[in-house]
Amino acid sequence: MDSHGWITGIKAEPALRDAIATDQKRVIPEAEADSPTPDKFRLLATGQQASVTAFCISQLYILSTMSREIDIDEVAKRNHAGECWVIINGFVYDVTDFVQSHPGGAASILQYAGKDATEEYEPIHPPGTLETSLPKEKCLGQVSLAQRLSTLPEPQPQGKVQTKHKPISTCVNLFDFEEVARSRLSTRAWIYYSSSSEDSLTFSSNRQDWQSLGFRPRVMRNVHTVRTNRAMLGHRSTLPIFIAPAALARLGHPDGELCLARGAVRWNIPYAVSTASSTSFEDLANCVQSEQKKQPGGTLWFQLYVKKERSETEALIHQARSLGYSALLVTVDTAAVAPREEDDRYKLELAAQSGDPVTEMFTAKVLTEGEQPAYRAPYSVKLKWRDLEWIRAAWNNAGPIALKGIATAEDALLACNAGIDCIYLSNHGGRQLDGSPSALRTLLEIRQSCPLVLERCAILLDGGVRRGSDVIKALCLGAAGVGLGRPFMFALSAYGTEGVLRAIQMMDHEIQTTMRLLGVSSLDELGPQYVNTWALARTLQSYHEHKGTFLESSKL
Ligand code: HEM
Numbered sequence: 001m002d003s004h005g006w007i008t009g010i011k012a013e014p015a016l017r018d019a020i021a022t023d024q025k026r027v028i029p030e031a032e033a034d035s036p037t038p039d040k041f042r043l044l045a046t047g048q049q050a051s052v053t054a055f056c057i058s059q060l061y062i063l064s065t066m067s068r069e070i071d072i073d074e075v076a077k078r079n080h081a082g083e084c085w086v087i088i089n090g091f092v093y094d095v096t097d098f099v100q101s102h103p104g105g106a107a108s109i110l111q112y113a114g115k116d117a118t119e120e121y122e123p124i125h126p127p128g129t130l131e132t133s134l135p136k137e138k139c140l141g142q143v144s145l146a147q148r149l150s151t152l153p154e155p156q157p158q159g160k161v162q163t164k165h166k167p168i169s170t171c172v173n174l175f176d177f178e179e180v181a182r183s184r185l186s187t188r189a190w191i192y193y194s195s196s197s198e199d200s201l202t203f204s205s206n207r208q209d210w211q212s213l214g215f216r217p218r219v220m221r222n223v224h225t226v227r228t229n230r231a232m233l234g235h236r237s238t239l240p241i242f243i244a245p246a247a248l249a250r251l252g253h254p255d256g257e258l259c260l261a262r263g264a265v266r267w268n269i270p271y272a273v274s275t276a277s278s279t280s281f282e283d284l285a286n287c288v289q290s291e292q293k294k295q296p297g298g299t300l301w302f303q304l305y306v307k308k309e310r311s312e313t314e315a316l317i318h319q320a321r322s323l324g325y326s327a328l329l330v331t332v333d334t335a336a337v338a339p340r341e342e343d344d345r346y347k348l349e350l351a352a353q354s355g356d357p358v359t360e361m362f363t364a365k366v367l368t369e370g371e372q373p374a375y376r377a378p379y380s381v382k383l384k385w386r387d388l389e390w391i392r393a394a395w396n397n398a399g400p401i402a403l404k405g406i407a408t409a410e411d412a413l414l415a416c417n418a419g420i421d422c423i424y425l426s427n428h429g430g431r432q433l434d435g436s437p438s439a440l441r442t443l444l445e446i447r448q449s450c451p452l453v454l455e456r457c458a459i460l461l462d463g464g465v466r467r468g469s470d471v472i473k474a475l476c477l478g479a480a481g482v483g484l485g486r487p488f489m490f491a492l493s494a495y496g497t498e499g500v501l502r503a504i505q506m507m508d509h510e511i512q513t514t515m516r517l518l519g520v521s522s523l524d525e526l527g528p529q530y531v532n533t534w535a536l537a538r539t540l541q542s543y544h545e546h547k548g549t550f551l552e553s554s555k556l
């Protein structure tokens with residue numbers, strides 16, 4: 001390594017080296033020097049701020065390859081669906097044939113047709129995406145270094161954000177992280193994390209329902225020592241909480257999902273990795289392994305979105321299994337992606353500002369026979385209960401299986417009868433069907449109409465959980481454990497790994513305090529006698545009135 005912190009073997013011109021030194025980064029190529037790709041470089045920050053700026057990678061990429069040079073004006077001409085080129089990390093890709101099948105929707109690429117898409121592309125896609133999604137020949141060449149440098153954004157003064165930044169020591173609860181994250185995140189990232197579908201009815205009731213449940217505390221019990229440990233999907237966790245699967249953590253912080261993995265190991269709780277993780281499944285497994293060498297704990301679960309192609313799904317399951325992910329969580333509430341209008345409006349506004357004709361988001365396409373509608377996600381609209389057979393076979397008993405997104409007692413019973421190990425009650429944080437019930441309501445419904453399910457299957461749930469007291473309420477009603485989604489995304493966006501660790505610590509503290517004030521010293525003592533469900537239970541559909549329909553609809 002030379003005096004500038006560069007690994008030898010990389011030829012960096014002085015101008016480039018200076019540019020990167022200003023940004024205080026060192027670059028380490030992980031692949032052979034003769035065939036570098038943008039995804040095979042990693043940046044290590046020497047300063048506190050580990051913000052990975054894609055342009056550093058692309059400069060090296062440009063310098064270290066010898067492929068065809070393309071003029072930026074040539075790229076600019078290919079700016080429509082009929083001929084669509086984009087620049088990513090200094091390389092020019094012809095994505096004309098790929099655009100229509102892009103899993104993130106055609107519009108998201110067409111917005112960058114003829115332009116540099118690096119800044120948008122990088123935090124969303126895990127390493128290796130370009131290589132696996134596009135044929136090699138679609139990488140046409142690279143733009144010249146001079147042209148690339150001329151389009152680089154001005155370096156941001158590093159200290160400015162930090163001096164304004166609220167110190168982590170002043171955050172007292174999870175809502176504080178949300179506030180800090182809001183001030184730090186780009187508009188796009190904030191909207192992506194915080195938005196919910198349509199009128200946000202479900203999103204709002206997720207929070208309200210926890211608040212409508214009261215406690216029935218007992219006093220004068222010796223609660224000097226409290227035990228918070230809980231087994232969830234075979235993992236003996238220090239706390240009855242886990243990190244719920246959420247896509248695109250690198251939108252919030254350059255270390256993205258790695259922050260979550262570190263938090264999970266250091267606190268010994270499970271982390272459910274999303275199929276749409278912006279860090280590769282392998283990097284996360286390696287991170288957990290190396291953390292566990294320092295201190296054992298934590299586990300990775302794998303959240304599965306069933307893709308349109310069965311072979312793709314099977315490949316994902318095999319990969320998760322071979323990397324040692326210890327449970328499979330199949331998400332079942334995404335037959336379509338519900339509109340999150342804030343996201344859509346923002347994208348459309350950007351498109352309108354840049355004069356791009358991106359209207360296809362709302363344009364109905366006439367389908368030829370047998371063609372699937374172009375949903376905005378790569379997930380299967382044909383998923384059915386029978387598919388559990390091949391999903392189970394692909395997983396090959398590598399650990400328990402949960403169905404994530406169950407929202408009625410009838411489906412809970414179906415899952416139970418299908419031999420599923422765990423029912424994960426969720427409405428996707430209010431991001432899918434607006435008007436669907438909170439997990440808490442579904443749990444009450446199960447207790448009312450088919451309590452047997454609680455004996456035969458483990459129950460996990462999530463949605464609107466922000467307090468240790470919410471967790472305890474769920475456990476009183478029979479949940480084995482509780483997931484948190486947005487709070488962890490906000491915590492990592494605000495303070496990286498430190499934020500995640502502190503968020504878990506806050507939950508630990510709140511859980512312990514609630515237990516003491518409730519008069520229990522172990523989670524096993526919790527039961528329905530500790531909560532007052534009256535206000536919520538009376539809003540449920542009466543099981544006795546609808547018994548016939550219930551029994552009918554809980555069959556296939
Ligand atoms: C040009 C080459 C590109 C390739 C090869 C590519 C490939 C992919 C792939 C394979 C996925 C699916 C990830 C998964 O679920 O496993 C995806 C998702 C996505 N991509 Fe791209 N993409 C490209 C460009 C872009 C650009 C320029 C944008 C600009 C915003 C973009 C935005 C998205 C979004 C929003 C998703 C969905 C993420 C989610 O919510 O799950 N992509 N892309």
Ligand SMILES: Cc1cc2nc3c(=O)[nH]c(=O)nc-3n(C[C@H](O)[C@H](O)[C@H](O)COP(=O)(O)O)c2cc1C
Nearest residue numbers: 193244245246247274331428429463464484485486
């Ligand atoms: C930004 C974001 C991304 C998400 N991505 C996924 C995902 O990839 N897979 C999934 O099954 N659920 C996903 N979810 C839903 C969460 O797993 C979880 O159900 C939800 O966040 C819980 O609600 P909460 O955010 O109020 O805690 C996502 C949620 C958010 C907020």
